[in-house]
Amino acid sequence: MSRIINGEQVNNDEAKFTVQVFIDIGEEIDSCGGILISSRAVLTATHCVYNYDTNTTYNRILILYGTRIYFESNYSANRVVNVEVCPENIRVKGRFTYNDIAVLTLKNPIQPNNDIQYAVLHPNNIIGRYDVIAYGWGLTHINGPYSERLLKVRLKTINNYECYKHFFEPFENPDSTILDLKIICAKAVNRSTTFGDSGGPLTLMNGNLIGIISCGKRKYDNDKPIxxxxxxxxxxFIRxxxxxAETFVP
Known part of the structure; x- marks a missing residue:
């Protein structure tokens, strides 16, 4: 699970669609990011909510929303009653997952207000180099404590050939066509996401959603992308x- 490193605190009017996802995996509670896209639907990463040992989704998941503070005592919570993963989801090797996307159905609808809003899905494909922003609760610096407040990190997208050179060589026979279609790669010097913010948003500078954090750096390395x-x-699939989700009856 990825964590943002060397990020800066968000402004009060930024990323109000970012939520916290807490997953009971049995022996402990894992946390991920999530993105509110409608009154009862949250986007996140499949690897956050799917048990690959049993090929089933976890059934005890809680969403915290409307706050920039990590696990704040004065939070609003909503239970997840259904998890829908991409039917083509394939676990390849290690922590890399093709089609790493899931839609969580909430028990109760969440209406927009001063503290929460729905994400806008960018309608066009993103090709080339763009300035982008990733959001999450993460490390304030290497080997430091987790931030109690929502952070952002500015990145620049790179072409997938460059990404492939750095990241995917260790995997056996990765399908470069699938990689070109299914992922966005980005990087920046001295800033990153690492384990813990998986499932969180990647946006354009105008706030439109273009990606979901899938995997950060396995170790702190300026040369490797995310x-x-x-x-x-x-x-x-999302729509x-x-x-x-909007019509789901538990």
């Missing part, structure tokens, strides 16, 4: 799952 699930490639 990869994100590319929202554009899953718009049909269909979102419609089902």
């Amino acid at each position: 990869y994100f699930t590319r929202i554009y490639s899953y718009l049909n 269909t799952a979102m419609q089902r």
Whole structure:
């Protein structure tokens, strides 16, 4: 699970769609980021909510929202009643997952207010170099404490060939065509996401959602990029799952 390193605190009017996802995995509680996209639907990473040993989704998941403070005592909470993962989800090796996207259905609807809003899904594909922002609760510096406040880190997208050279060589026979279609790669010097912020948002500078944090650096290395699930490639899946979430009856 990725954590933002060397990030800066967000302004009060930024990323109000970012939520905290807490998953009971049995022996402990894991946490991830999430993105509110409608009154009853939250986007996150599949690897946060899926048990690959049993090929089932975890069934005890809680969403915290409307706060910039990590696990704040005065929080609003909502239980997840259904998890829908991409039907093509494939675990490849280690922590890398093709189609690392899931839609969580909330028990109760969340209405927008001064502290919460729905993310805008960017309607177009992102090709080339763009300035982007990733959000999450993470490390204030290497080997330091986790931040209690929501952080952001500014990155720049890179082409997937450069990403492949740095990140995917250790994997056997990765499908470069799938990588080109399904992921966005980005990096910046001295700033990153690492384990813990998985499932959180990647946005353009205008706030539109273009990616989901899938995997950060395994160790702190300025030369290695970060990869994100590319929202554009899953718009049909997201919209269909979102419609089902809005009418889901527990």
